[in-house]
Amino acid sequence: MVSTVQNTDVKQKDSDHAVVVAVASRAVFEPGAGGGDGVYAEGVAFPLLQALQKVNERLLEENSAESLLFDIVLITTDSQQQQQSSQLISSTKHYGLEVSRFCFSTEEDFSESLLKNNVQLFLSTDRNEVSQTSQKGVLSALLDEYTASCPSEQLRVLLCGDAVIRPDTNPTPASRQAAQSFSARLGKMRQRFGMSDSPLSITLMTSCGGRDSCGGALQTLRSLGISADEAYCLAGAPQGPILSVLRPHFLLSDGFSGLED
Amino acid sequence: MSLNTGQSLTVSGQDLTKNGSSSSRASWEDARTVLKPSTPTRKPKPPKPENAITIAVSARVLFTMEKEQQIYEQQGMEDYIKYQVEHETEPFSPGPAFSFVKALEAVNAQLRELYPESEELFDVVLMTNNHANVGLRLINTINHHQLFIERFCMTGGNSPIGYLKAYHANLYLSADPIKVREALEEGIAAATMFTPEKMTEVSETQLRVAFDGDAVLFSDESERIYKAHGLDKFFEHEKAHENKPLDHGPLKCFLEALGKLQKKFYAKGQRMDCPIRTYLVTARSAASSGTRALKTLRSWGLEIDEALFLAGAPKGPMLEKIRPHIFFDDQMFHVEGAAEMGTVACHVPYGIAQRVTKRGIWDKETSSAPK
Numbered sequence: 001m002v003s004t005v006q007n008t009d010v011k012q013k014d015s016d017h018a019v020v021v022a023v024a025s026r027a028v029f030e031p032g033a034g035g036g037d038g039v040y041a042e043g044v045a046f047p048l049l050q051a052l053q054k055v056n057e058r059l060l061e062e063n064s065a066e067s068l069l070f071d072i073v074l075i076t077t078d079s080q081q082q083q084q085s086s087q088l089i090s091s092t093k094h095y096g097l098e099v100s101r102f103c104f105s106t107e108e109d110f111s112e113s114l115l116k117n118n119v120q121l122f123l124s125t126d127r128n129e130v131s132q133t134s135q136k137g138v139l140s141a142l143l144d145e146y147t148a149s150c151p152s153e154q155l156r157v158l159l160c161g162d163a164v165i166r167p168d169t170n171p172t173p174a175s176r177q178a179a180q181s182f183s184a185r186l187g188k189m190r191q192r193f194g195m196s197d198s199p200l201s202i203t204l205m206t207s208c209g210g211r212d213s214c215g216g217a218l219q220t221l222r223s224l225g226i227s228a229d230e231a232y233c234l235a236g237a238p239q240g241p242i243l244s245v246l247r248p249h250f251l252l253s254d255g256f257s258g259l260e261d
Numbered sequence: 262m263s264l265n266t267g268q269s270l271t272v273s274g275q276d277l278t279k280n281g282s283s284s285s286r287a288s289w290e291d292a293r294t295v296l297k298p299s300t301p302t303r304k305p306k307p308p309k310p311e312n313a314i315t316i317a318v319s320a321r322v323l324f325t326m327e328k329e330q331q332i333y334e335q336q337g338m339e340d341y342i343k344y345q346v347e348h349e350t351e352p353f354s355p356g357p358a359f360s361f362v363k364a365l366e367a368v369n370a371q372l373r374e375l376y377p378e379s380e381e382l383f384d385v386v387l388m389t390n391n392h393a394n395v396g397l398r399l400i401n402t403i404n405h406h407q408l409f410i411e412r413f414c415m416t417g418g419n420s421p422i423g424y425l426k427a428y429h430a431n432l433y434l435s436a437d438p439i440k441v442r443e444a445l446e447e448g449i450a451a452a453t454m455f456t457p458e459k460m461t462e463v464s465e466t467q468l469r470v471a472f473d474g475d476a477v478l479f480s481d482e483s484e485r486i487y488k489a490h491g492l493d494k495f496f497e498h499e500k501a502h503e504n505k506p507l508d509h510g511p512l513k514c515f516l517e518a519l520g521k522l523q524k525k526f527y528a529k530g531q532r533m534d535c536p537i538r539t540y541l542v543t544a545r546s547a548a549s550s551g552t553r554a555l556k557t558l559r560s561w562g563l564e565i566d567e568a569l570f571l572a573g574a575p576k577g578p579m580l581e582k583i584r585p586h587i588f589f590d591d592q593m594f595h596v597e598g599a600a601e602m603g604t605v606a607c608h609v610p611y612g613i614a615q616r617v618t619k620r621g622i623w624d625k626e627t628s629s630a631p632k
Contacts, residue, residue, distance in 0.1 A: 194338075194339070195338045195339060195342060195392065196338060196418060201417070203393075203417075204393060210304070210307075210411035211400050211403060211404075211410065211411050211413065212400070212404075214396070214400070214413075215396070215397055215400040215401075218393065218396050218397055218400075219397070227393075227394060228393040228394075228396075229392060229393055229417035229418075230392075230393055230415055230416055230417035230419070231393035231396045231413070231415040232413070232414050232415070232424075233411065233412055233413050234412060235307045235411035235412045236306065236307060236309070237307075237309070237310050237412060237428065238309075238310070241426070241427035241428075242414075242424065242427050244423075244427075245423030245424055245426075245427055
C-alpha cells in the first residue's frame with residue numbers, strides 16, 4: 001500500500017524535467033528522537049538536503065523559469081514513522097525543507113513505489129534497503145555518518161570510475177544505464193554554472209587502475225556530457241584518507257569506467 | 262612473437278633466457294611478460310603510500326605551462342580551460358622538476374632490481390589545483406614522456422593540503438609559494454620551485470640532492486643570532502655550542518628518507534657509486550661554524566655525502582660543479598644565484614630569513630636587528 005501526500009508549502013516541480021531524488025525519512029530525521037514541540041531532530045542527511053536545495057536556489061537565480069531542478073521526496077517504510085506521519089510533515093515544514101511530497105509505503109511495495117514515482121536516485125542509511133532497491137533497478141546510494149559532516153553549501157557528488165565500492169553487488173546493464181542517465185542530468189545542471197563558485201561539484205575517482213583507467217573514465221564522462229570538476233586517481237592507495245578530505249555527500253559506482261575489465 | 266631456444270631476451274633491464282631468469286620471480290611469470298607483444302616491459306605496481314617515499318609535484322613544476330599560465334592570468338579560467346582542452350593532444354614540455362622525477366625513477370629501477378619485493382621506493386604523485394578538464398592533457402603528457410606517474414589529485418581549485426597528508430607526502434614541490442607555506446605550516450617538507458634561465462645537464466643515473474643547512478636541514482636558531490647580533494657573535498655562539506645539536510629544520514626528514522634508501526644500496530655493496538648522492542652547501546665555514554653542523558647531523562644518525570662550506574662565497578658556481586637535480590635554500594638570494602647558473606633551485610619559505618630583506622648572508626653592513 002502506498003500513499004502520497006503533497007507538501008503544500010512547496011511549489012511542485014515540473015515532473016517532465018525535474019530530477020526526482022527520494023530520501024529515506026530515517027536519514028533526514030533522527031528516528032524516535034523528539035526535538036521539542038513534536039519536531040524531529042536533524043538526521044545525517046540534513047546537510048545533503050540543504051545542499052540539494054542550494055542547487056535549486058542557484059538554478060532558479062540563473063533562470064527563474066528553470067525546470068531542471070531536484071524534486072525531493074521523503075519516503076518511509078517505517079511503520080512507526082508512518083503512524084507519526086503528521087510529525088514527519090510538520091518537522092519538514094518546521095525546518096523549511098524543500099520536500100515536494102511524502103511517500104508512505106510498506107516494505108513489500110517499496111521499490112515499486114520508487115519506480116512509480118519516477119525516482120532517479122534513492123538515498124538511505126540502510127544498507128539492506130539500498131541493496132534491495134538497487135537490484136530492482138533503482139539507482140541507489142548509501143549514506144553514512146560521514147554524510148553528516150559534509151558541507152551544506154555545495155552538493156558534492158563522487159563518481160567512481162572503476163567501482164568496487166560495493167563488492168557484493170554486480171553492476172547490471174540496467175543499473176549502469178540508470179547511473180549514466182542520472183549523472184548526465186547532473187552534468188547538465190553543472191553546465192548552468194561557471195567554473196568556480198558552483199553549488200554543485202562533480203568528482204571522479206578511480207581506485208585501482210592507473211592513470212589510463214582514469215583517463216578512460218574522464219572520456220566516458222565527457223561522452224555523457226559530464227564535465228568533472230575534480231579527478232583523483234588512487235592506483236591502489238587506500239580510499240579512506242582521500243574520501244575524508246573529499247567529503248562527498250554520496251558516491252555512485254558502476255557505469256563510468258572507460259576500460260573493459 | 263616466438264622464443265628461440267638458447268636466445269636471451271632483455272626485459273626491464275634483466276637478462277632473460279628460455280630456461281629461467283636472473284631475478285627471484287618465477288620463470289613462468291617472466292615468460293608471460295615476454296609473450297605479451299604489446300607490453301614488452303611490465304608496468305610495476307605503485308607502492309603503498311605508507312611504505313613509499315612520496316614526492317608530490319604540481320603540474321607547473323613538472324611541466325612547462327607558461328603560455329597557459331599567461332592565458333589564465335590575462336583572460337581568466339574559462340578561456341584557460343578552453344585552451345587546454347583544444348590542445349589536449351599536444352604534450353607539455355618538461356618543467357624544472359622533470360629531470361628530478363626522471364632521476365627518482367632511475368633510482369626506483371635500480372632498487373627494484375636489488376629488492377624486487379620491497380615497496381621502499383619513490384612514489385611520485387601529481388598534485389595539482391587544476392580542473393579535471395585539464396586531466397586528459399596531463400595524462401597524455403605523462404604518457405608521451407613515459408613517466409611512471411600513476412597517482413594524481415586534480416583538486417579543481419581546492420587546497421591540496423589534506424591530500425598531501427592523506428598520501429603521507431614526504432616532499433611537496435610547487436610553483437605557488439602560498440601553498441608551499443601552508444604545507445610547511447602543516448609540517449610537510451615543501452619548497453617553491455623556480456625555473457632556471459638555462460638548465461645544466463644532470464645525471465640520468467645518479468640522483469643528486471643539495472641542501473642548504475640553516476633553516477632547511479637545521480632550524481633557523483643560529484641564523485637568528487646572526488641577524489640580531491652579527492657575524493662575530495654568530496661565530497662565538499656556534500663555537501660555544503659546538504656540541505649541542507641544532508634543532509631540526511623542515512627538510513631534515515626528507516634527508517632522512519633519502520638516507521634510508523642509500524643504506525639499502527650500501528647493503529648491496531654500492532657505497533662508492535651509490536645512485537643517490539646528497540650535498541650540504543652552506544655559507545658556514547669549515548674552520549669554525551661548520552663543526553656544529555656536522556656534529557648535529559651525526560647526532561641525528563644522518564650522513565651527508567659531501568659537505569661544502571663556502572664561508573660566505575656565492576653558491577652558484579659550486580652548484581654548477583655539483584649539478585644536483587634539486588637544491589633547497591631558505592634565502593631567495595641563494596635560490597636566484599643558483600638558478601642564474603643553471604641549477605634547479607627551490608625556496609623553502611621558513612624561518613627568520615623570510616622577514617628580512619634579501620641580502621647576502623655575510624654582508625657585514627647589514628648586521629642589524631631583523632625587521
